[in-house]
Amino acid sequence: LLDTLDPRQVRSGYAEIVKYALIEDAGLFGWLEGHRAAVLAGDSARTHAIAAAVAGKARIVEQDERETSGHRVLLNLGHTFGHALEAETGFSDRLLHGEAVALGCVLAFDFSVLKGLCAADDAAKVRDHFAAAGLPTRQAELGLAGMGQRLASHMQHDKKRQDGQTMFILVHGIGRASVCKNVDLAAVARFLDRAA
Numbered sequence: 307l308l309d310t311l312d313p314r315q316v317r318s319g320y321a322e323i324v325k326y327a328l329i330e331d332a333g334l335f336g337w338l339e340g341h342r343a344a345v346l347a348g349d350s351a352r353t354h355a356i357a358a359a360v361a362g363k364a365r366i367v368e369q370d371e372r373e374t375s376g377h378r379v380l381l382n383l384g385h386t387f388g389h390a391l392e393a394e395t396g397f398s399d400r401l402l403h404g405e406a407v408a409l410g411c412v413l414a415f416d417f418s419v420l421k422g423l424c425a426a427d428d429a430a431k432v433r434d435h436f437a438a439a440g441l442p443t444r445q446a447e448l449g450l451a452g453m454g455q456r457l458a459s460h461m462q463h464d465k466k467r468q469d470g471q472t473m474f475i476l477v478h479g480i481g482r483a484s485v486c487k488n489v490d491l492a493a494v495a496r497f498l499d500r501a502a
């Protein structure tokens with residue numbers, strides 16, 4: 307089935323695999339850095355990568371089966387930014403879901419650097435990895451530069467909001483995601499304008 311997919315769809319799915327590595331599996335990210343091309347090409351490396359991603363999801367869900375501890379929301383890494391990008395592009399083939407997740411993860415890392423949570427080197431590694439996989443890593447590539455205010459207003463309507471706050475999954479590094487609830491959307495809008 308995967309072999310019948312358009313390469314763009316395969317790359318889009320690959321972004322979600324990388325997401326699991328970024329959440330809490332730095333070892334998997336290191337492995338992907340050495341096997342990205344093989345995973346995209348679809349040999350046994352792809353099977354290994356999918357198995358690792360599925361195991362990663364199972365591990366996270368198992369730790370928070372009833373969505374009580376908050377651990378499970380880590381699965382949304384890249385998705386708060388990503389959903390806003392998808393909304394702005396009309397959920398069209400202008401931007402596939404996985405492409406939005408790739409750019410969303412890059413933005414989550416860059417925003418974490420801005421907040422002093424994450425080393426800039428890690429954010430650069432993540433951007434380079436997605437870019438080398440042929441995924442979008444800059445808003446300007448999508449004609450979305452300078453739209454911080456509009457993107458932030460999409461986040462205000464995100465279904466993952468809790469108690470009137472938009473929840474962000476930020477990072478302390480590759481494989482070290484954590485939940486951040488007190489994020490000021492105006493600061494996010496300014497960041498998005500500068501991050502163009």
Ligand SMILES: [Zn+2]
Nearest residue numbers: 322385403407
């Ligand atoms: Zn997703």
